[in-house]
Amino acid sequence: MYTGLMHLHSALRYVILALLIITIIKAFAGWFGKKEYTAGDNKLSLFTFISAHLQLLIGLILYGISPVVKAGMADMAASMKDPIMRFWTVEHMLSMIVAILIITLGRIMSKKAGTDTAKHRRIAVYYLLGLILIFSAIPWPFSAVARPWF
C-alpha cells in the first residue's frame, strides 16, 4: 500500500499544479478583463480544490505509514537538526496543510464575494499563494531533499 500511495501522491502533484496554473490564469484574466464569473469558472476552481484535498488525504495516510516519518519521529530532537529529516517530519506536511487551507479559504471567500470581479480576484490571489507554497515544499529532484520526477 505504501508504494502504491507514494506513486499516486507523486503523480497527483502534476494534476494539482496544472489545475492551479489554469485556474489562476483564468482568474487573473477574469479579474483584469472584468469578465463574468461563469459556472465553468466555478467548476474549475472546485476541481482544483478537490484535487488538493485528495492529496491532503493521501498525504495524511502516508504520514502515518511512512518509514522516513517513523524514523524521524523516533528522535524528534535529532530530526530537527537534520534538514532532510526535519523536511519529512515537519516542513513538507505543515507547508502543504497551510497551502491547502489557503486554497480552501480562497474558494470560500470567492463564493461569498458580491461581484464577479471580486470572485475572480479572490481565486487569483489565494490560489496563487497556495501554488507558491506547494511549489516550494515539493521535494523536486533539484532540491536539497531530492526525490525523482515521478
Ligand code: HEM
Ligand atoms: C499539494 C500537496 C502535496 C504535494 C504536491 C506533495 C508532494 C509530494 C511528493 C512529490 C512526494 C515525494 C514522492 C516520491 O518520493 O516519489 C511526497 C512525499 C510525501 N508526502 Fe507529500 N505532498 C503534498 C501534501 C502532503 C501532505 C498534506 C502530507 C502530510 C499530511 C504529505 C506527506 C508526505 C509524506 C509522508 C511523504 C513520503 C515520505 C516518505 O516516506 O518518503 N504530503 N509528497
